[in-house]
Amino acid sequence: MNRRLIIYLHVGYWILVLMQVLLVALGTGVLGTHFDLKLFLTIVLPVKALQTSCSALFFYVNYLLLVPYALKKGNVSKYVISLLIGIFVFSPLYYLMEQIVYPLIGWKTYDADLDLLSAFIVTLGANFLNIFLGLLLSYLMDWRTVRAEKEVIEKEQLKTELAFLKSQVNPHYLFNTINDIYSLAQQQSDEAPEALLKLSELLRYMLRESDDPYVPLANEIAYLVNVIDLQKIGQKGRSYTNFKLEGNIEGKKIAPLILINFIENAFKHGVFKNPDEPIQVLIKIEGQAFRLHVSNKINTAKKDKTGGIGLVNVQRRLELIYPNKHELLISQQNHNFTVDLKIDLYD
Template sequence: MNALQRKIGLHLLGWALYIGYSILGYFLYNWRYEVLLLTMSQHVLHVVEFYLCYFLVFPLWMKYKQWGVLALGIVGVMFTYIGLRYTIEEVFFLSVFGFSNYDSITPSYYFFDNLYWALPGIFLGAVVWALEATLQKERENRTLKQEKTQAELAFLKTQINPHFLYNSLNYLYALAYPVSDKLGDAIIKLSDLMRYMLHESQDGKVELQKEVDYLHNYLEIYRLRFEDNFFVNFHIQGHVNGQRVPSLVLIPFVENALKHGVVDDVSAPVSINLLLENDNLYFDVRNRINKSQKDQTTGIGLPNIRRRLELLYPGKYNLDVQDDGQQFRTVLKLQEV
């Protein structure tokens, strides 16, 4: 049984106990069918109220964080309750069964009396929604804590080798530069990549300019394989100074484009566009799909990228992936960078 089925089962059990207990009391003390019908209509309307609050009012309030949204939603639920109850008990029951719930009352009395009776469904919806939201938050916190612990352990396991490689690259640069300027420049760029990967900060973020520099170095190293037959267009619009992003958040898209795309066709170059606008970052990467590519691995994979973005930018990112069989495109939007 999955989580959704378990939740549905618990809701059905709760309503069965709640309504069953109430109906049992009326059968024991007042078994008239009029009372039974009125009781059932009341409970049905409470169920309607409950799920309007549970699925609509409280989630919208949590999304927008505005008390006005909550107040407007609760008022709307109350008016819905009053309108439905009047339709069922004062119109439908009277025309079909020949009785109604209220006799000879003023509209104002009916309205204010039903404001009171509308409260249980709203209150019950608030309690259940808040309880489930709290439990869900606790589960997410536990998951994040476990993932953080696993990431820290993985990082500790890999710390020694990157530092060793970084120091070795600096030594190789000293040996290679007198022999070949080109080889020396390539080694120093690779060394810069390693240094950037080892960079640490308290919040896990780096200056966007450093992320851009990393992309440039990565492209230059990749260019060594193709020399003059390497066609990649990297355009930047907007000011990258002062912006901060999680380290290595952009490179997976470029890596996949170079690995699985065509980079040696001047008529179909890989396109990389970075746009900064109103504290939003747009990163658009396009490449023609390499049909002869035998390596089907995709680096860290888009599902893992999505998971990382969800952890870093919950509700503040959008990742659009397009694949028409000829061209592959990823468009990433980060808010409030």
């Protein structure tokens, strides 16, 4: 909430207070049985405006001075004494208005002359609600400030955590890819240049689009296809993946690099060199619902001691980016590893 809006709210509140006391005055028959516009403008309105101004002045003395510099400093007794002093200071103001200002404009609210003690009681009664409102508003504003600061800190922490998780995701995959290309280069394979070109496309995507919170789903899927193609090149064609896409991806967006870990994990720990048991990758779009299914036969001969980091990271990223907007089911049965992911894409 910006400062200008807060000022408007304060001004609007005191205008409503003035309107309330004016309506009460009119309802209690101050002007008699017939409405007199001249009497209203020359007497009732000025009197009620003065009374409201005094209430506002007392309110802001309490709200801006007494509460923050006495009560919030932990000195309750100092606040109470300051409040009583404030009432004593304002009592002569009410007394002067009642005895001098109001009679000058033809207004008298009491049959008897108002003494200082009565003025003190009137001041206390007139401002009792204002004292409470000042306390309430002051602590509400503190709560709002603390909450806003907490939200900023939490957002920065989430941003930092996401950046850290993403920094772990990219090198983790690149390490394996570079190893494959290095092997091709050692073997002087004709596919090494194509593999380097694919890798450069992947790096370009990582550098240019991964900093955006959301990217076109078409770009993310193209990135996955490049990863699969690069894997096939690195394995000299002996990498089999059954990739299917169903549904309309136009206009859809998704968090970048949120899917690569599932594909890379299947290559790292799964069987992919058997054409009869290819890695299954199915992407299905149903309205705003994105579904990913990845399944592979577990390669029991592979024991990667550095494995497991990718899936943990992507689960955390999903929790941060799509809270209550995703379902992730990872299962392992009969030597088969399956990932089912559903994301409710944001509009």
